[in-house]
Amino acid sequence: MTVKARHGIPAMKVGSADCRSCPVRKLGLMGPLATSSTEAIQACVDVLHFRAHARIYSEDTAGSHLYSVRSGIVKLEQDTPSGRTRILRLAMPGDTLGLELMTGFRYKHTAQALRATEVCRIPAVLVRELRESSAALRESLQIHMQRTVDAAEFQIAQFCTGNAQSRIARLLLHLAPEDRTDGRRWIMREDMAALLGVTLETVSRTISDMKRQGMLEECGHAFKFRRGDLERIAGS
Amino acid sequence: MTVKARHGIPAMKVGSADCRSCPVRKLGLMGPLATSSTEAIQACVDVLHFRAHARIYSEDTAGSHLYSVRSGIVKLEQDTPSGRTRILRLAMPGDTLGLELMTGFRYKHTAQALRATEVCRIPAVLVRELRESSAALRESLQIHMQRTVDAAEFQIAQFCTGNAQSRIARLLLHLAPEDRTDGRRWIMREDMAALLGVTLETVSRTISDMKRQGMLEECGHAFKFRRGDLERIAGS
DNA sequence: CGCCAGGTTGAATGATGTCAAGAGGAGTGG
């Protein structure tokens, strides 16, 4: 079992894919496929449910499935030369994991759910086959590759630049469409730290400071703030 | 003209592409195309020569060409929220610039030659057309997209992690196939700093330290070192 | 109730940023 002992059962199969009810069908990799072919696809695509901290796949292992995120957040991490693990980027609903299998055979990251997460598990061979016959899928693949590039570059520009306060502000803005983060998109301090390239303590301290300055509140697992406040800090 | 005044003529057309003599043909985007179609392609592909610091294209402008690097190094940078400019990654011979035009119409970075650089300028419409007819090109596109992702993630894992000395050691190792950097791949301190996410002064100080410790020499525009020394520092 | 994972805080230390001054080299024009 490739999961840290402390985190129990890694995955639970919920059932076969039901694309019609998919919350992110339009965004997902297979979204553009015609409804006629959808039926055949559903047969070999499973929906899996992962608990927080469960591992979806491991760096440098042979892989045979892509994953499409339906809900939740997934972190993609690598072991750095220095022994720590570094989060390279986050995958949100609609994003595709494991696209590197289109040009290789091993996963390049460890993928781990940040919180309860649902994914569609898609056989790589299926995608390779459909790629030959469907121009729509080819376009979708290209779009999703580009989205991967964008996410990685976003990480560099937003989360590897500026001081800790700026980075945290940018992360909160990124996670929150409005003036509060969704409680279901909770990220704990340790993961924030690995994502922003600072220590856990610095994250904790900085968030505490921001609370004391009155620009941030934390209710349960949700942050509340005025976007303007954080945007001012983010750009400095 | 989109080039800083101080850096004179931005580009010089060397001539039409001569793929047979291309130093990186196997690696390049168009490499896998059959020789028969190569002739037709060469007609609309130009080879351009850029001087050090010349701008190849600018962030957020409409684009109609991809570029394939033949020799030299190109930096891809973006303006950060904080006003500085941050280098997102380097493009080396064989790499392709402007792949974002396959799914959009604007360049997402500013591309600037780090030193004297030769590129092939390929019309985006040509690539879009060939993509329909040639499975080989489609595969090449996918490989080059993946290579872009790899480069961005390399940047995060290697150049945004650890202290200044580790980052510099990793950069030198990355630039040097052997135990010395190629004088023709010179990168000045300012660019190193923007690439590693530290200040110019920190780069200068750290390199001076490493020289004093005897693990680094600088002859003209080349660094000399023993890989073992730097590898020990890089992994810490 | 007691344990433990997650979070907070303090004090000391180390690393990096900032501002400022100056050295050396390459190119230019007189």
Place this chain on the structure above:
DNA sequence: CCACTCCTCTTGACATCATTCAACCTGGCG
């Protein structure tokens, strides 16, 4: 050929920020 300027790199002194190591708090859960 020299004096000049500009660019790049170096170095110092100091302020600021982040890390480290440690202690402690808290709420959930067996």
